[in-house]
Amino acid sequence: MESQHSSENRYQAIYATVRRIPAGFVATYGQVARLAGLKGCARQIGYALSALTDKSAVPWHRVINAQGRISPRSGGSPADMIQRLRLEEEGVCFDERGRIPLDRFQWHPVPNTVCPDKN
DNA sequence: AACCTGACGACGC
């Protein structure tokens, strides 16, 4: 099977993944990359999301970095603030230092496995 | 073709 080679296809894979993140939860760039089949390309995630607009149905604000923080855009874009506001609206809490406890809000797609012993 | 940049991440100190 052709793995996605075209950049457009790759972007779509990223958007599709981000779209799966439910409100009230967040995912890291690296996590999204991995779920989209682009493991190791965490930087490309932010790149793809930056191409989005406000009209997009992709919940880009639910993607944060591995530190549980909103990655500061260059140029002091107001997007940072918007992202925080949107997350708070969805019930995601921030630390005094502007950090989100991933332990509580990170999205866990399909716990997979487990069929807890039905023995 | 080479080099720089970017919404990242893992490591080491």
Added chain:
DNA sequence: GGCGTCGCCAGGT
């Protein structure tokens, strides 16, 4: 746990 470096990949100049 904060901070600096190096590694990664794709795009743009």
